[in-house]
Amino acid sequence: MSGPELSGAEHALRHVEARSTGSPLDRALRVTLNFHPERVVAALADTGRYVSQFVTGTSNGGLTAFAGGDRWRWESRMFGGVYDRASAYDRPVYGGLNFRLSPYGASPRFGSAHLRLTADTLSRTTFCYPDSFLEPENLGTADRMALIEIALADDRDLLDDYIEAHVHGPVSVEADAEALVLDPSYRGTAVEEEASRLPCAVEWHPGFRLSVDELRRHPDFRGPQYVDLGLEIAVDGVLTPKIIGDVRDRYDQQDLKKVWHLLARFGRP
Structure with a gap:
């Protein structure tokens, strides 16, 4: 007699675990989901x-989360095709393992805010290194890490240094999040007000x-045009996450992403 049918998530976890090696993960470590808080916190x-980005149609990385797109293809490869016909709501969400215990979360490349998930979510999380867009062979689970x-x-740039x-499975704020962690530039703003509802x-x-003085020192990081854009939108000689967020409807999102990379890379205390 066969056992109960496995869900897509369970199939994906088994598929990755069979291709993973290593010892169990320290359960004190946490997965974080980094994002820009405008709109997301209210949602x-x-x-x-x-x-997932298959639901929202937006991303702080590439914009290929659609059937046949690169993100779809990477997931098909990594998870053995189990999500190829899945609903957008059934697909996994992306974050990083905060193995360096950064207060900014595991992957601030994707945003200044993050949800820190509970230890219980580790058992239904898979991992890869480096980023899946590079189609890595190195995979992991909480039991094989x-x-x-x-x-x-490895020796990667600070913004690329994440697992x-x-x-x-569904990620519920109430059941699965320990905390929402925000940048202090959002104190006293609508983002903080929305966060209070969580x-x-x-x-x-x-x-x-x-x-802006430090910004001018890095024209080679993403390109001089993004330094110029950062100088254009800076307020009182500085950039913060909120300053970038305040102009998101006025500039190309991919251009602002590069300005954010400059801030995230060179703007930490």
Whole structure:
């Protein structure tokens, strides 16, 4: 007699675990989901759920989350095709394993805010290193985790220094989040007001802040045109996450993403 039918998430976890090596993960470590808080925090408060880019149609990385797109293809490869015909709401959400214990979350490349998930979510999370867009062979689960040693031995830029995480199954703010962690530039703003509606703790990290003098020193990081754009939108000689967020409807999103990379890379205390 066969057992109960496995869900897509369970199939994906088994598929990845069979291709993973290493010892069990330290359960004190946490997965974080980094994002820009404008709109997202309000959506979290309204729906109580964090959803994938296949649902939102937006991303702080590439914009290929559609059937046949690169993100779809990468997931098909990594998870053995189990999500090829799945609903957008059934697909995993992306974050990072915060193995360096950063107050900014595992992957601030994707935003200044993050949800810190509970230890219980680790058992339904898969991992890869480096980022899945590179189609890596190094995979992991909470029970088979060799990726930390691989990442520690690597030499990647600060913004690329993360172990990608994929949380399978619904992510509920109430059940699965320990805290929402925000940049202090959002104190006293609508983002903080929306955050107060969440059924989890709200915390603050040390903050991102980049002076225009420091910004001018890095034209080679993403290109001089993004330094110029940063200089254009800076307020009182500085960039913060809120300053970038305030102009998101006035500039190309991909251009602002590069300005954010400059702030995230060079604007930490």
